[in-house]
Amino acid sequence: MCLIAFAWQTHPRWRLVLVGNRDEFHARQSAPLARWSDAPLIGGRDLEAGGTWLGATDDGRCCVVTNVRDPRDPQQGVSRGLLTTDYLRSDMGAAMHAKSLLQTAADYRPFNLLTFDASDAFYLGNRPAPKAQMVTPGVHGLSNADFNTPWPKTRALIGHLQAWLASTLDDGDFALLFTALADEHRAPDEALPDTGVGLERERWLSSAFIRGEHYGTRASTVVAMGHDGRGVMIERRFGPNGRFEGETALGFGGA
Template identity: 80%
Template sequence: MCLIAFAWNVHPRWRLLLAGNRDEFHARPSAPLARWSEGSVIGGRDLEAGGTWLGVTDAGRCCVVTNVRDPRDPQQGVSRGLLATDFLRGDADATAHADALLQTAADYRPFNLLTFDAQDAYYLGNRPSARKQRVEPGVHGLSNADFNTPWPKTRALMDRLRHWMASSPDDEFAPLFTALADAHRAPDEQLPDTGVGLERERWLSSAFITSEHYGTRASTVVAIGYDGRGMMVERRFGPFGKFEGETALAFGTT
């Protein structure tokens, strides 16, 4: 997952409303959104490492992970995707999980992690050092930098999420997918300098990234109500942004 905007405890219907894009190499094998045959995870699945980038459970837990863009930082350690499945399959609440993860965060590849349960939400990261931050009610954003780092595409998606909450029916997610499909690139003067060079910064500055070998693989919206019931919708894409399918799953207590 490389771009996320979410609203936590501010929408009248949805306790959590999250919209995000997963950017990845197209050659990396993945399974689409589904209920996993083992355990309680609902989400897409990375078939290389076995974890997920974004998942939920019927108990109203949600977890999403991104990497950290820094070409100078070696990608060594335990797979980040396992962080999400460990939280989703675990029994610890978000607070206890955050406290425990701080002790082992350095063992994982560079990551940003968001965890949500019925009461609390946390941001956790391990670069430059392990840290946690309780998420306050409001609209927040995350990409491949620190929590709420104001990269242009992160700010833009947060603004469009705010607009959706103010002007759209609460079960009509099409405008959020339109926002996630935005291929507009930021002006050079607004680009971050993450060490990948100007041309690559330009290419990665859009919400929706396309190319033959790397790009946006999935756009996903998650909505979890205060009653624990929710909906997860995933749209999938191949090389050059070719649409490959959509899956929508309801979850939560009945």
């Protein structure tokens, strides 16, 4: 993923509500959201490296990963997409997993990782050094920088999620969240971060939804996990220039 906002332990029905966009080269092959035949999880699948950017399990765990935008940092090491599948394939809770991953985090390509189980949530990263932080109840955001870095699109998505939380108690209507993920508004130049990719690219990447012929938003996803252990994941997929390619919704949990 490249843009995430989530509410942790703040809603009467949902212990986790997570919304995010996956931005990627359109030529990179991936499979849509599905139940995997070779692992006890649901998620999309990167067909190049075999991992996933976002997945969940019936025992109430969820995991999502982003890269770190820094062209000066070589993209070397183990594929970060395997971080999600390694967690979801295991039987570890978020706290035990965080302690274990700190020992090997430096071996992976630059990453940000969020892990959730029935009671705990963690943020983990490996730039500039391996780190782990327990997530407190509330609404948080993550893009291609450190946890809760206030990039304009991250702040905007957090605001949309907060508005949704304030306007709904227990229904399953996520239309407003998908509208927020489809926002193509670009931030003003004075609000842009400087990540070393140049002004024109910073402008292009500053919107929640990125439209492009070769690179752009490939999937918009909403995950809602209930306090009762049941949840739903909904994925909308897009092709070159933002062409809509399909939607999948899967329920999970209750194990």
